Structures are given as C-alpha cells and as structure tokens.
Amino acid sequence: MTLASISEKVSAGIPLSFDDGVALFREPDLLKLGALANQVREQRHGDRTTFNRNLHINPSNLCVAGCPLCSFSRRSPEQPGAYTLSLSQAWDKLKARFAAGDPVTEVHVVGGLNDSLPFDYYVELLAGLKRLQPALHIKAFSAVEIFHLHKLFHLEVREVLRRLVAAGLGSLPGGGAEIFAPRVRQRICPNKCNAEEWLDVHRTAHELGLRSNCTMLYGTIETIEERVQHLLRLRALQDETGGFQTFIPLAFHPDNNALSQLPAPTAVDDLRVCAVSRLLLHNIPHIKAYWVSLGIKTAQTAQWFGADDLDGTVQEEKIYHLAGSEAPQSLTPAEIVHLIRAAGRTPVERDTLYNVVAQGQALPAGPSPVRGQP
Amino acid sequence: MSSDVATAASPSPDLFVLGRAAQAASRAATGGRGFFSCNTFIATSLPMLTEATGRGLRGLLRLSMPVDEPVQEQEGRLAQLADQVREGLVLDGVVPTPEEDCLGLATLLFVARCRLALAGVPHVLVDLDRLGPKLGQLALGFGADELCGPIVEKRAPRLGDHAGSRAITRAEAAQLLRGAGLRAFERVAGGGLEEFAP
Numbered sequence: 001m002t003l004a005s006i007s008e009k010v011s012a013g014i015p016l017s018f019d020d021g022v023a024l025f026r027e028p029d030l031l032k033l034g035a036l037a038n039q040v041r042e043q044r045h046g047d048r049t050t051f052n053r054n055l056h057i058n059p060s061n062l063c064v065a066g067c068p069l070c071s072f073s074r075r076s077p078e079q080p081g082a083y084t085l086s087l088s089q090a091w092d093k094l095k096a097r098f099a100a101g102d103p104v105t106e107v108h109v110v111g112g113l114n115d116s117l118p119f120d121y122y123v124e125l126l127a128g129l130k131r132l133q134p135a136l137h138i139k140a141f142s143a144v145e146i147f148h149l150h151k152l153f154h155l156e157v158r159e160v161l162r163r164l165v166a167a168g169l170g171s172l173p174g175g176g177a178e179i180f181a182p183r184v185r186q187r188i189c190p191n192k193c194n195a196e197e198w199l200d201v202h203r204t205a206h207e208l209g210l211r212s213n214c215t216m217l218y219g220t221i222e223t224i225e226e227r228v229q230h231l232l233r234l235r236a237l238q239d240e241t242g243g244f245q246t247f248i249p250l251a252f253h254p255d256n257n258a259l260s261q262l263p264a265p266t267a268v269d270d271l272r273v274c275a276v277s278r279l280l281l282h283n284i285p286h287i288k289a290y291w292v293s294l295g296i297k298t299a300q301t302a303q304w305f306g307a308d309d310l311d312g313t314v315q316e317e318k319i320y321h322l323a324g325s326e327a328p329q330s331l332t333p334a335e336i337v338h339l340i341r342a343a344g345r346t347p348v349e350r351d352t353l354y355n356v357v358a359q360g361q362a363l364p365a366g367p368s369p370v371r372g373q374p
Numbered sequence: 375m376s377s378d379v380a381t382a383a384s385p386s387p388d389l390f391v392l393g394r395a396a397q398a399a400s401r402a403a404t405g406g407r408g409f410f411s412c413n414t415f416i417a418t419s420l421p422m423l424t425e426a427t428g429r430g431l432r433g434l435l436r437l438s439m440p441v442d443e444p445v446q447e448q449e450g451r452l453a454q455l456a457d458q459v460r461e462g463l464v465l466d467g468v469v470p471t472p473e474e475d476c477l478g479l480a481t482l483l484f485v486a487r488c489r490l491a492l493a494g495v496p497h498v499l500v501d502l503d504r505l506g507p508k509l510g511q512l513a514l515g516f517g518a519d520e521l522c523g524p525i526v527e528k529r530a531p532r533l534g535d536h537a538g539s540r541a542i543t544r545a546e547a548a549q550l551l552r553g554a555g556l557r558a559f560e561r562v563a564g565g566g567l568e569e570f571a572p
Contacts, residue, residue, distance in 0.1 A: 028555050029555075030515050030554075030555075031390050031393050031394050031397065031515060032394075034390065035390040038390070263546060263549065264507075266507070266508065266511050266549075266550060266553050267507075267508035267509060267511050267512045268511055268512065268515070268553045268554060269553070270508070271512070294508075295506075295508055295509075296477070296478070297477060297478030297481070297506075297508070297509045298478060298508050298509065298512070299478075300477050300478040300479055301478045301479050301482065301512065304389055304390075304479070339477065342477050342479070342480065343477070343479050344389075344479075
C-alpha cells in the first residue's frame with residue numbers, strides 16, 4: 001500500500017480500507033500526507049474554515065466512572081475541587097455572556113456521571129437555558145452521560161433523549177468515544193459504557209432526528225490498528241444513519257491524571273490523526289481542529305492538514321485545562337477570525353448545524369493578537 | 375486561498391512546496407540526523423555572536439520574528455545574513471524565534487525560509503522554551519534539525535505545580551526527533567555527538 005495508490009483511490013472517490021488507514025498512519029512523510037488530506041479538504045470546503053460562538057457549561061465534576069484518563073472528575077463532594085452547579089449558577093453563566101455583549105449561539109454542556117442529581121435537574125437545566133435564550137442551540141450530554149441517565153433512572157435511551165429534546169436539547173456532542181477497542185477501554189475508562197452502547201446512543205439520537213458529533217481520544221495506549229478500527233466503526237454508523245456532522249480528534253493530555261506517566265501526543269501525531277481522519281472519514285462532512293485540545297498553533301496549522309473547523313469561542317473550558325492544556329480559556333470571535341485569516345483561510349461563522357451566521361465584512365475585522373497561546 | 379496580504383503571518387500558497395524544499399535541504403545537510411543539546415548559549419546580536427565564537431563557544435544566533443513582518447523584509451534580512459556568512463561570519467546555527475503573538479504557520483514558514491536562505495549555516499535550531507515541544511517538533515519537518523531549551527535528565531510528573539511544564543527529558547527529545555523521521559544525536563561535552571540509544 002503506497003501513498004500514491006491511496007491517492008488514486010481518494011481521487012476516484014473509493015472509500016479507503018483498513019489497510020489503507022494503517023498505511024496512512026505509518027506514512028513517514030507528514031507533508032505528503034497533509035497535502036493529500038488538504039486536497040480532500042479543499043475539494044469539500046474550499047478555503048473556508050468555520051467557527052461558532054459558544055459557551056461551555058460543565059454542571060458537575062462529580063463522577064462515578066473514575067476514569068484513569070480524566071483530570072476533571074472527583075469521586076466525592078469532599079474531595080478538593082469537587083463541585084456541582086446549582087441550576088441558577090449554570091443559567092447565570094449564560095446570562096453573563098449576553099450581559100457582556102457576547103451573544104453565543106450555542107451552549108455545550110458536558111459533565112461528570114453524577115449519581116446524586118435527579119433527572120429533573122438535567123431537564124430543568126436545559127429548559128432554563130432555553131427560557132433565557134429561546135434561539136439558543138443546546139448541544140448537551142455525551143453518549144456516556146445519556147447512557148448513565150438511562151441506567152440510573154431505568155429509562156430507555158430513546159426516552160431519555162425524548163425528554164431532553166422536549167426540554168430543549170438540540171444535538172449531542174461527540175465525547176466519551178475514547179477508543180472503542182475493549183483492551184484500551186478497560187485500561188483508560190473501564191467504567192464507561194462500551195463501544196456498542198456509545199454507538200447505539202448516537203444511532204438512537206440520529207433516528208430521533210438529532211445530529212451529533214463524534215470523537216476519538218488518541219495518544220494513550222492504543223495501537224495504530226485500534227485507531228483505524230475506531231474510525232471505521234464511526235464511518236460504518238455514518239453510512240447507516242448519516243447523523244454525524246463533525247469528527248473531532250481529541251489529543252490525550254497527561255497532566256493531573258492517573259496516566260501522567262505517558263508522554264503527550266506530539267504535534268506530528270496531532271496533524272497525522274487529523275489528516276488520516278479526513279481521508280478515512282469520507283462520509284463525515286467536517287473535521288474539527290479543537291484548539292483547546294491541540295493548542296492554538298497546532299490547531300491553526302491543522303487547517304492545512306484536513307481540518308475545516310476550529311470549534312468556537314468556548315469560554316471557561318475546564319476538562320482539558322485541568323489536564324494541562326496551555327491554550328487560553330476562551331478566544332474572542334476577532335481572535336478566531338485572525339487565526340483563520342493568518343492561516344490563509346477564509347473565516348465563516350456558523351451555527352451548531354453549520355448554517356452560515358456571518359462571513360466577509362460581517363465578521364469582526366482587523367488583526368487581533370491571540371492572547372496567551374502556547 | 376484568501377486574498378490576505380503577503381505578510382509572514384500568511385502562509386505562502388505553496389506551503390507544502392516550501393516545507394518540503396526546506397525539509398529536503400535539512401536532510402541533505404545533516405544526512406537525516408537530528409540533534410539535541412541541553413545547555414546552549416545563543417547570541418542575540420552579531421557583536422555578541424562574534425564575542426562568543428571568539429571565546430570558543432559555538433556560534434549560534436537568535437533570529438527574531440516580529441508579528442506580521444512582510445515576507446519581503448524577512449527574506450531581505452535573511453539574505454543579508456547569508457551574505458555575512460559568505461564573507462566569513464562564523465555561524466553554526468540560527469534559532470528562529472517568533473514573538474509571543476506569532477502564530478503556528480507563520481513560525482513554520484519562517485523556519486523553512488531560514489533553512490532555504492541560509493545554505494551556508496549548518497543548523498537551524500528550535501528553542502523549545504519559546505516554541506514548545508509541539509510546534510518545535512513540527513518545525514523539524516520544515517527545515518529545523520536541532521532541539522535546544524529545557525531538556526533535562528529527569529522531569530517531575532506533570533502533576534500540581536509541574537503541570538504545564540515545558541521541560542522534556544533527553545529521551546523525550548530523542549522521541550520528538552525520531553517522530554519527525556530523524557536519527558537522534560545528542561551534543562555532549564567537548565562538542566562531540568553521540569547517537570542517543572533508543
């Protein structure tokens with residue numbers, strides 16, 4: 001399997017095989033690989049890179065899963081740093097953004113698997129956000145959280161989703177997929193739902209008409225083959241439902257967790273995963289370079305290695321920052337626009353469902369130095 | 375491509391062409407070897423460089439990279455330095471150093487331009503303290519061949535106060551070099567080179 005033969009398949013629109021994926025991960029010439037991924041990216045999206053204005057709310061870091069990979073969670077309320085937001089505290093975060101003149105279009109809500117909160121907390125959390133801003137899109141609760149609510153409250157996954165949709169849920173984020181291989185899952189997140197359960201939550205969400213994102217956490221103990229298997233399972237579900245909007249490669253961060261002996265993935269890994277994902281996941285529209293995970297400089301570079309989206313302004317990200325991310329807590333729209341333009345791409349502000357919100361002159365103008373970038 | 379003006383912060387339309395040319399030049403100059411060094415004196419001006427080499431130190435010069443410097447000005451500075459090297463300036467390596475606000479692609483392209491413009495300078499170094507390990511490793515694919523900065527024998531686990539530390543171990547430096555497709559060599563006392571055992 002050579003890059004040239006893979007390139008021919010890509011040009012002919014033939015889906016790449018498992019062996020192709022392995023060969024791409026082993027390709028020594030990162031720039032050749034990047035150029036091929038960039039070709040696909042530009043065929044699909046031209047020179048546009050999208051972003052949105054979003055706010056992250058992490059309602060609680062109390063979590064019964066106790067994953068070794070995690071720096072965010074706490075097992076009990078007595079542990080230092082443990083917290084659970086009251087509903088009004090959570091809503092206040094949204095109020096504060098609007099009061100500050102930052103009209104976010106999306107709230108991204110994810111948190112720990114807290115077993116002491118009633119189901120109504122989740123329903124009211126979403127309903128209250130919607131009451132405050134009816135036009136807001138709420139992207140909330142990873143498949144792992146949805147599965148936890150299903151087990152905890154003895155409700156079918158479909159019913160959990162229905163009730164949350166009724167309260168305002170608009171789509172699902174892609175977190176919690178980690179690596180599907182049981183060997184890896186057993187070591188890095190043994191108490192999370194398994195691959196089939198994760199995929200089934202997304203399948204059900206898609207059947208209900210929700211869109212969702214998907215992810216892969218790379219850089220722990222997985223093999224190249226396990227990465228490719230993971231990507232192909234996502235691709236297979238996408239063939240079945242068409243409900244995934246975006247694939248987000250998530251770089252493992254080793255700080256402050258039980259896997260801190262592992263080295264962080266390198267930038268070559270980051271760009272390679274981004275490029276291979278673009279090439280393997282021909283049926284998933286977007287590849288996101290999540291700047292919080294990659295760091296600003298690598299995320300900016302990733303726009304030439306297959307990525308066509310940079311996520312959003314974020315505001316108060318906790319999960320990656322507790323794991324050692326040196327990226328700032330948030331970026332302003334002007335900073336993201338600058339980041340995109342300085343990469344020679346054309347910025348487009350989108351909403352959660354990738355409808356265009358603003359472009360060209362309607363975007364914040366002028367170069368804007370990006371603060372505190374690693 | 376967008377219609378950005380051609381500043382250093384804008385990638386050239388031939389990002390991959392420039393990167394590959396610089397990488398090829400680097401590989402040809404070093405034979406596919408990559409280097410790392412722990413305690414490196416880097417001059418920040420030509421008089422300081424001359425004094426350092428006069429005292430027997432290795433001739434390394436930091437090349438600053440202002441935000442949004444036009445490409446033409448950047449290339450002009452490099453051409454001037456290349457002339458000085460041709461006229462006898464002792465220079466073993468340059469350390470491209472972006473200002474704090476410079477972005478990733480602009481930095482990589484500056485590294486590539488350094489390699490291509492300074493054919494008479496044997497090494498292009500990455501200062502890990504300024505670029506960080508991630509961008510630093512990427513620079514190895516854009517013409518750099520040597521890592522310097524906080525490279526230590528043993529580092530504390532990334533916990534508590536040590537979380538976010540940019541220090542890397544010698545083994546990790548070697549891993550970064552190998553991950554970029556280079557054979558890893560360490561500069562040891564007396565100016566020698568030793569291949570770092572995997």
